[in-house]
Amino acid sequence: MLVRNLTKGTLIATNAAGADTSAKRRTGLLKHQSLPQGEGLWIVPSEGIHTFGMKFPIDVLFLSRARKVIKMRPNMGRGRISLCVWAHSVLELPVGTIAATSTVVGDQLEFEH
Numbered sequence: 001m002l003v004r005n006l007t008k009g010t011l012i013a014t015n016a017a018g019a020d021t022s023a024k025r026r027t028g029l030l031k032h033q034s035l036p037q038g039e040g041l042w043i044v045p046s047e048g049i050h051t052f053g054m055k056f057p058i059d060v061l062f063l064s065r066a067r068k069v070i071k072m073r074p075n076m077g078r079g080r081i082s083l084c085v086w087a088h089s090v091l092e093l094p095v096g097t098i099a100a101t102s103t104v105v106g107d108q109l110e111f112e113h
Helices: 022-027
Strands: 002-005 010-013 015-019 039-043 048-050 058-063 069-076 081-083 089-094 109-112
Touching: 010 015, 010 039, 010 089, 015 022, 048 089, 069 081
Parallel strands: 015 039
Antiparallel strands: 002 010, 002 109, 039 089, 048 081, 058 069, 058 089
């Protein structure tokens, strides 16, 4: 799916996958060797993630139910945990995506299937 930052008018991902089942949320990106630019994983619902067992760092956006950015974790390294109790979902992205798209807390995202 496409993910747009409506506030900035930028394209965040051109090929994001959804993790909307328990099995998909549990596996996440653990089986991936890398996350190429333009890809991402939208984990719904989710208030937190971990990078234990991952082979690469990621950029992370925590989103409200209305899909506004409420917390960011750029360049989240391996073996880390990040939580946001107010989050409804989490968008995992390649490192550098947050900076490249000038995304900040408060930005409104749009997901197009």
